[in-house]
Amino acid sequence: MISQKEKNKLIEFIYSREKLEGGFSFAKTTPQTLEDTYYALRLLKELKVAYSNKKTLSYIKNFNFKKNVSLKQLYQLVYLYDMFEFSEQKHDVKIHIVSRSFNGKTISEIYYMSMIKNILNMEIILSQEVVNFLSYMSLKKLKDISECEKYLALANRFRIPFRKQDFLLWIKDAQNPDGCFGFFPKTTSFLENTYYALRALEELHSTPHDIKNCKRFIHSCLTNTGGFGRQATTVPSLQYSYYAILSLKIIDKM
Numbered sequence: 001m002i003s004q005k006e007k008n009k010l011i012e013f014i015y016s017r018e019k020l021e022g023g024f025s026f027a028k029t030t031p032q033t034l035e036d037t038y039y040a041l042r043l044l045k046e047l048k049v050a051y052s053n054k055k056t057l058s059y060i061k062n063f064n065f066k067k068n069v070s071l072k073q074l075y076q077l078v079y080l081y082d083m084f085e086f087s088e089q090k091h092d093v094k095i096h097i098v099s100r101s102f103n104g105k106t107i108s109e110i111y112y113m114s115m116i117k118n119i120l121n122m123e124i125i126l127s128q129e130v131v132n133f134l135s136y137m138s139l140k141k142l143k144d145i146s147e148c149e150k151y152l153a154l155a156n157r158f159r160i161p162f163r164k165q166d167f168l169l170w171i172k173d174a175q176n177p178d179g180c181f182g183f184f185p186k187t188t189s190f191l192e193n194t195y196y197a198l199r200a201l202e203e204l205h206s207t208p209h210d211i212k213n214c215k216r217f218i219h220s221c222l223t224n225t226g227g228f229g230r231q232a233t234t235v236p237s238l239q240y241s242y243y244a245i246l247s248l249k250i251i252d253k254m
Contacts, residue, residue, distance in 0.1 A: 177213075
């Protein structure tokens with residue numbers, strides 16, 4: 001995946017974004033965020049680094065998930081609750097979900113709610129309206145390759161029929177000559193698109209047209225600081241470092 005030297009440098013980069021008061025941030029001068037904390041801790045877990053900073057654990061425990069939190073953020077928080085075995089906080093989220101009406105109107109909402117309920121061991125039942133929404137989904141209605149990956153994950157999980165070959169060709173055609181993927185065919189290459197494309201191809205039990213060049217592009221996003229950027233000459237971040245490491249992990253399995 002990456003060399004031991006690169007791994008050590010990446011770990012240094014991750015800890016350079018840790019705040020004295022707990023949590024992780026995008027840059028040394030910015031406040032901690034749930035998203036950056038999630039990506040940092042997911043990275044450390046992937047790199048098999050044990051983590052136990054009490055201030056960060058307190059930041060996670062005391063995060064107010066009832067105030068202006070998207071379903072994506074709630075999923076990230078629940079993942080961290082599960083990672084550190086915060087059973088009381090997981091129970092609080094369960095009560096919150098049961099007490100509120102979440103009518104998924106987008107693929108993203110349906111996807112993250114199903115992921116949250118899966119972690120919390122809650123029954124997942126799709127309404128007929130949601131089943132119809134997913135059943136009549138087509139490539140033309142999808143915004144980008146990220147939404148495509150989420151749709152395929154839902155379709156496979158809930159056995160929603162879809163035109164596999166159409167999706168497969170569309171995703172593969174989104175790979176550019178540089179090895180990376182665009183938001184959809186004939187668009188600019190970015191690391192996040194490669195991550196979602198590889199996950200989508202996993203759902204379809206397939207591989208990219210050019211797996212060697214894909215891996216080369218990911219490695220080209222590695223910076224001197226140890227983190228990965230969105231492209232070869234961009235600022236590194238915890239989020240894009242996460243996309244890079246998970247992408248390389250998928251490629252290794254392929």
